[in-house]
Amino acid sequence: MRCFQSPLRFHSVVAIRLLCGLCFASAVLGASAKPAPAPLFTVADLDVGESATLKLHDGSQATVKLLDLKETRDSIRDAVRQAAVTVEVNGKSTHLVSSTYRLPVTFAGVQIDCPVTKGYVQKSSKENAWGLTKDARIRLWPAGSPWMEPGTFVYPAKQCWFATDTQMANVPVFVDGGEVPANKNIYYHYGLDFGGAEGLVDVVAAADGLVVSSGLEKLPGYDDSPVTPRYDVIYVLDERGWFYRYSHLYKIEDFVKPGQRVRMGQKIGILGKEGGSGGWSHLHFDITCRQPSGLWGILNGYAFIWEAYQRQYHPEIIAVARPHHLTWVGDTVELDASRSWSREGDIAKFEWTFCDGTSATGTRVRRTYEEPGEYNEILKVTDASGDIDYDFAVVQVIDRNHPNQVPPTIHAAYYPTFDLKPGDEITFKVRSFRTTEGSEVLDFGDGSPKVTVQSDGNANEHDPNGYAVTTHRYKAPGQYIATVRRSNERGHEAITHLQVIVTPR
Numbered sequence: 439m440r441c442f443q444s445p446l447r448f449h450s451v452v453a454i455r456l457l458c459g460l461c462f463a464s465a466v467l468g469a470s471a472k473p474a475p476a477p478l479f480t481v482a483d484l485d486v487g488e489s490a491t492l493k494l495h496d497g498s499q500a501t502v503k504l505l506d507l508k509e510t511r512d513s514i515r516d517a518v519r520q521a522a523v524t525v526e527v528n529g530k531s532t533h534l535v536s537s538t539y540r541l542p543v544t545f546a547g548v549q550i551d552c553p554v555t556k557g558y559v560q561k562s563s564k565e566n567a568w569g570l571t572k573d574a575r576i577r578l579w580p581a582g583s584p585w586m587e588p589g590t591f592v593y594p595a596k597q598c599w600f601a602t603d604t605q606m607a608n609v610p611v612f613v614d615g616g617e618v619p620a621n622k623n624i625y626y627h628y629g630l631d632f633g634g635a636e637g638l639v640d641v642v643a644a645a646d647g648l649v650v651s652s653g654l655e656k657l658p659g660y661d662d663s664p665v666t667p668r669y670d671v672i673y674v675l676d677e678r679g680w681f682y683r684y685s686h687l688y689k690i691e692d693f694v695k696p697g698q699r700v701r702m703g704q705k706i707g708i709l710g711k712e713g714g715s716g717g718w719s720h721l722h723f724d725i726t727c728r729q730p731s732g733l734w735g736i737l738n739g740y741a742f743i744w745e746a747y748q749r750q751y752h753p754e755i756i757a758v759a760r761p762h763h764l765t766w767v768g769d770t771v772e773l774d775a776s777r778s779w780s781r782e783g784d785i786a787k788f789e790w791t792f793c794d795g796t797s798a799t800g801t802r803v804r805r806t807y808e809e810p811g812e813y814n815e816i817l818k819v820t821d822a823s824g825d826i827d828y829d830f831a832v833v834q835v836i837d838r839n840h841p842n843q844v845p846p847t848i849h850a851a852y853y854p855t856f857d858l859k860p861g862d863e864i865t866f867k868v869r870s871f872r873t874t875e876g877s878e879v880l881d882f883g884d885g886s887p888k889v890t891v892q893s894d895g896n897a898n899e900h901d902p903n904g905y906a907v908t909t910h911r912y913k914a915p916g917q918y919i920a921t922v923r924r925s926n927e928r929g930h931e932a933i934t935h936l937q938v939i940v941t942p943r
């Protein structure tokens with residue numbers, strides 16, 4: 439991926455902006471003469487054996503039938519790690535894996551994805567966030583259609599793709615040490631978490647809309663809505679009738695008040711770790727709308743942020759080694775790079791470098807771990823033109839004989855992530871979880887001396903000094919891998935990596 443910032447291209451979505459606040463609200467509710475932009479997809483919630491004929495955005499029709507659902511759970515927490523559906527579309531059948539860094543696929547004259555299945559709403563600590571009462575949710579777009587109407591949606595954080603940890607749709611939360619064997623109630627992360635450096639990353643409005651709540655203030659008249667105000671949260675209602683939540687904000691911009699309108703791309707706050715963040719600094723972003731069940735439910739936005747990032751920043755190549763893994767010592771884990779993407783179509787090379795110093799090639803590789811810890815395996819992808827990108831597969835390994843002795847986890851982030859030049863000062867922020875022993879050791883990956891710092895180990899999740907902070911300047915252009923490590927009192931280590939791209943002046 440190339441982390442260059444190119445100017446946002448604002449297409450004309452002016453009609454709605456010209457309306458006054460009251461008219462805006464009625465436009466959102468569909469009462470105005472101005473047609474509001476419609477979603478480009480059609481949704482169906484289906485039980486196994488059920489079919490539906492759907493009218494697509496372009497007026498065409500498609501018939502979809504849910505043939506089968508297979509949910510695979512891990513042996514540690516009994517959490518769904520993969521949900522696969524078999525669907526028949528216009529008479530042809532195919533398999534789809536639900537969410538967890540998957541994008542819509544083209545099949546049988548449509549594009550299709552499966553945002554959620556029923557296992558993700560059972561034993562969920564967030565109840566039925568998806569508003570799903572059947573076996574699976576299916577979305578269909580016409581073949582060749584964009585996923586979100588161009589000019590109506592942007593990437594909500596001003597930072598590089600996968601700049602640090604993420605928790606995208608339906609992965610159990612893990613960055614803050616949430617994967618605890620004793621806890622069988624799973625927080626499947628329904629929204630999109632963008633890790634980032636606390637207090638430094640701008641959060642922008644993903645779409646035009648009306649601020650319904652900001653901090654503890656809320657507009658009257660939205661009792662039947664997903665809006666639940668909190669001091670660190672903004673809710674914005676867009677012209678599609680979707681509610682956007684921006685959460686854990688370090689700061690909310692002063693103008694963002696209930697009744698105000700925000701423009702797509704406008705700065706509305708700064709990324710932080712407030713509220714129920716678990717102590718790791720990130721933007722929690724989600725979209726809620728009415729679902730086929732009649733309930734409010736999450737709209738899986740991963741495809742939309744992927745598409746928005748592509749439109750705004752034009753990456754050539756993106757490595758994807760996510761989601762993370764949770765395993766017992768001695769069990770086998772399969773790392774999977776198949777979701778990596780190249781503008782040219784094919785990835786020429788998949789190379790892995792492991793924490794134990796060994797390496798491998800291939801789209802999928804199998805590993806076992808002999809010691810508990812948090813591992814972070816390096817994936818390097820290269821296309822035929824020589825474009826390179828890195829991503830990192832997090833593997834949390836637990837000793838089945840001591841399931842309560844959980845190893846530490848670690849979150850690291852840096853800022854800025856775009857347009858870095860030799861000599862620029864870069865701020866690194868690191869914090870460990872599940873241990874207050876030891877210190878974080880940073881290796882910037884350029885041969886410079888290692889730096890030792892000590893975070894609070896998440897002793898107090900909202901501590902403004904909870905992250906340890908250091909700065910570094912790279913002397914020469916390069917695609918660097920920085921490493922951060924910290925061990926607990928048992929010698930179990932957490933390791934993480936960051937990709938830092940420094941381009942010539």
Ligand SMILES: [Zn+2]
Pocket residue numbers: 627629630631721722723
């Ligand atoms: Zn979140």
